[in-house]
Amino acid sequence: MEVRKKRTRLISFRLSDEEYETLMAITAAQGARSISDFSRAALSRAMKENLNHLNFEPDFELPNQVRDLIKTMRELGSVITDLSHRIDKESLEIMRKST
Numbered sequence: 001m002e003v004r005k006k007r008t009r010l011i012s013f014r015l016s017d018e019e020y021e022t023l024m025a026i027t028a029a030q031g032a033r034s035i036s037d038f039s040r041a042a043l044s045r046a047m048k049e050n051l052n053h054l055n056f057e058p059d060f061e062l063p064n065q066v067r068d069l070i071k072t073m074r075e076l077g078s079v080i081t082d083l084s085h086r087i088d089k090e091s092l093e094i095m096r097k098s099t
Contacts, residue, residue, distance in 0.1 A: 015023065023035060032038035 027038040
């Protein structure tokens with residue numbers, strides 16, 4: 001008996017009545033148990049073909065770039081907060097001196 005991976009993700013999209021009828025007919029003609037099984041198999045084939053034909057290599061640098069950006073934004077946030085506090089203090093000093 002084959003071991004199946006637990007499926008935890010759901011993908012949903014709308015079809016026209018005509019698209020749905022066509023999908024049902026293709027599913028039955030292919031002998032698939034359900035539209036889900038047929039769609040999953042078709043998507044899997046399409047992804048494998050794209051990987052083979054495009055020599056697709058995922059961009060693993062993106063998470064590092066995002067982490068660097070988040071770090072920089074936090075640093076900028078700290079600088080802005082510090083400058084804001086300094087401006088507030090200076091404003092209070094100026095107001096005290098003028099009264």
